[in-house]
Amino acid sequence: MGDSKHVVIVGGGFGGISVAKKLKRSNVDITIIDKSNHHLFQPLLYQVATAALSPGDIAVPIRAILGERKGLKVLLGNVTEVNKKKQFVALENGQKVNFDYLVLAPGAQYNYFGNDGWKKHAPGLKSVGDALQIRERLLLSLEKAEQLEDPKLREPYLTFVVIGGGPTGVEMAGAIGEIAKRNMMRDYNTFSKNETRIFLVEAAPKILNGYPDSLSEQARETLEEMGVRVLTNTPVTGISESKVSFSEGAIDTPNIIWAAGVAASPLLSSLETKQDRTGRVFVEDDLSIPGNDNVFVIGDAAHKKDKSGNPLPALAPVAIQQGKFLGNLIQNELKDKERTSFNFVDKGTMATIGRAKAVADIRGFKFSGFFAWILWSVVHIFFLIGFRNRFKVFVEWMWHYFTFKRGVRLITDRFSENEDPGN
Ligand SMILES: Cc1cc2nc3c(=O)[nH]c(=O)nc-3n(C[C@H](O)[C@H](O)[C@H](O)COP(=O)(O)OP(=O)(O)OC[C@H]3O[C@@H](n4cnc5c(N)ncnc54)[C@H](O)[C@@H]3O)c2cc1C
Incomplete structure (x- = not known):
């Protein structure tokens, strides 16, 4: 230098x-x-x-x-x-x-709020490694359910719990709702979409905390229409390999995703x-x-x-x-010029809930549904780095929109059962 x-x-x-x-x-x-x-x-x-x-x-x-x-x-x-x-x-x-x-x-x-042991069973979504680990768990769970003839035994494998009702939790629960209630189900013979259960668990009284109440309520209604059960005022008290516990009750499942603090x-x-x-x-x-x-x-x-x-x-x-x-x-x-102060220009917030569904608050103008989703899609494509990525994501989304199919359903044995892919 x-x-x-x-x-x-x-x-x-x-x-x-x-x-x-x-x-x-x-x-x-x-x-x-x-x-x-x-x-x-x-x-x-x-x-x-x-x-x-x-x-x-x-x-x-x-x-x-x-x-x-x-x-x-x-x-x-x-x-x-x-x-x-x-x-x-x-x-x-x-x-x-x-x-x-x-x-x-x-x-x-x-942040697992001092319960670092939970991380192993409820991965968060922060890195490519995390996302691949979650993808593999979800796909393996559906495969496991396909192998089990007894509906009682396969119930945990068809149950998905997302912890944390912020934008990431809402997006994740909506996307799992689409997979488990709709687009991948026709590929499996043993079970039906009615057997799948998706829970979005939030400790606070509402999901999308920080968004206007009307949009939080809209997001909740949309998720419920998609078959996601939204549990608010429900702090998690324990997580193990096959169970999420609350002060009242528990849900048996190995499919737990952490999207909280x-x-x-x-x-x-x-x-x-x-x-x-x-x-x-x-x-x-x-x-x-x-x-x-x-x-x-x-x-x-x-x-x-x-x-x-x-x-x-x-x-x-x-x-x-x-x-x-x-x-x-x-x-x-x-150039010896004086320093100035940083001021943030808030252009609005958005969260998507699934195919053709989103909520948006753009400078006080609140709206939801298809138009919000189009805006969300345009903004996200625009901010992706590189023309190749923008083009590829656009094509994938078009394909997904018209066919309801998710292309990247590979189980690659990348992560062994208890391996932590790291951050
Ligand atoms: C799943 C998810 C969904 C999100 N959705 C949205 C959304 O819809 N809209 C939105 O506006 N925001 C969203 N966010 C938040 C947004 O991604 C963050 O606010 C943004 O990434 C913060 O930028 P940053 O530069 O501070 O940190 P990051 O983008 O997280 O970058 C930090 C970088 O630092 C590196 N690093 C960390 N520690 C070290 C170290 N010790 N040594 C060397 N390198 C290090 C990391 O590898 C990383 O590359 C989302 C976040 C997540 C996790």
Whole structure:
């Protein structure tokens, strides 16, 4: 690297990639470090888990996104420590990388609220490995049910429980509802779609907490029409290999998916700065951490308040806008321009519930159904990285829309029964 300032970015997700893209044409050296070699479009991960898309449709190598440029380096590695004083980050393999500016965008991970033993039986949906593990479990369970002649014995294998009624849980439950009540059922002879049971379990009084009540209610009604039983006010008290327990009762099934709480990356604790209840770092108006104006935290890892004093939600548009803002800030600083404050522009929220069904709240304009789904589809195609992926996903969706068929129903024996695919 030359005399230019060195910007180190940890995380090649929505936030990290946005910073790198913004800085690509400026006179800085850039090193982007990620523990995986790809950028992942997490909003469509549930479609990999439910056999609608392949991993390659939603994941792109970070090198391919950023391309070639002098002074730009992509490193595969797990960052384990930040030393603010000596201005370096340390990787798991012992390597140290010095920085002038540091941008931390390591995202979040699932939080089992102190019950880490649950993870093995109820995988969360965060990485390609997670999605493939869930896909394999769902498909194997249907195969197991096909082998069992006794309806009582096959009942657990035809039961699916999704824990957490946020957007991911709603999308997952809706997609399983489509599989288990409709489009794959004609491929099986032993059981009928009436035997399948899907539960969406939520501890709070409503699903899609944070959305307007009318849209939460609409989402619930749509899920129920699709055959999903929505259990609200139902905190989970235990999870084992074959059972989910509540204070009143239990459901027998090996098909349990965790889409409940999240916690920010453990790496952030090495910053030794104030963090909130979920581990997010409190940042200043320019997204730097208090006392260190060359260390920034963005995306799901940052606690930044909006104009009303509420923390910004953990959503892709927040991470993307913060990434672009920081890219500009660093460029401006090199030209001796003053720093400005980050302000999030909220363009609305959406969640899909299944084929041709979604809810949307666009700047106070609330709507649901087919039009919301079209908008959801257009936005998601637009934000996917790369023409090839946009084209492939569009074609897959058209195929799925007209044929009701899910193309990627492969059981590849990738995960043995108790193996954890990791994050
Ligand atoms: C299943 C699912 C569905 C979602 N659906 C939506 C949706 O519909 N709409 C929406 O707006 N948002 C959605 N989100 C949220 C959205 O994906 C996040 O808000 C967004 O990804 C945050 O961006 P980020 O850059 O902060 O982190 P991420 O995109 O998570 O990227 C973090 C990156 O950092 C890397 N990393 C982490 N720790 C380390 C380390 N120690 N060393 C090196 N690299 C590290 C990771 O490998 C990863 O590549 C969804 C999230 C999930 C999990």
